[in-house]
Amino acid sequence: MKLISTILFTACFLLHASTMQAQWETQPEFPGGLEAMISFIDSVRRYPQEAVEKKIEGRVITNFV
Template sequence: MKNSAFILFLTIGCLLVFTVAQAQDSLKYINSRKDTSSINQCIIYITEWPEYPGGSVAMRQFIYEHLQYPKYALDNKIEGRVVLAFTVDTDGSLIDIRILKSVDKSVNEEAIRIVKLMPKWKPGKDYFGEKSLSKYKIDIIFNLPIKENSFTK
């Protein structure tokens, strides 16, 4: 019984030491981040996510208004969902834009063009309430336009 209690306290003590060491490393990492050019530098503990000005409805409206279906995709009847990832910088600009799910080169380029056109976002905040780099993912759906006469006999 004494052995079990000793092992339990030893395990808890080791976990405490590991947790404190981990927290100190995290603080050093947060305080030392100077280079904002890499998506790998993002803080994991985001307490306030970045937001497009006006919210997700306004973002969808922006995409709808600025989307120009690529001629190549129209001619070849290409449609689908492009999934993009990017980092919202501390000033709200979008950096490190990447394609996660591809449809076609022309459609991918249009999706990237739209994201680059977006206004600055409200940046995310970390655990300490400071503006932080934040990873974000969106998808843009490309559907071929429906012709008006397609449902008539």
């Protein structure tokens, strides 16, 4: 009885899985592409004048959600 139940469950699952349609989402993209995003970030970033005068360097890490 367990074997029959397992076979029926598996068959139902496989039939359902084969009728499902793949849904692809379009990944979000910055208007104008990667080059436009880099250009935008370069245009809005501000480096402190005091750091420029003292030749202080650092690293900026940007994350997007």
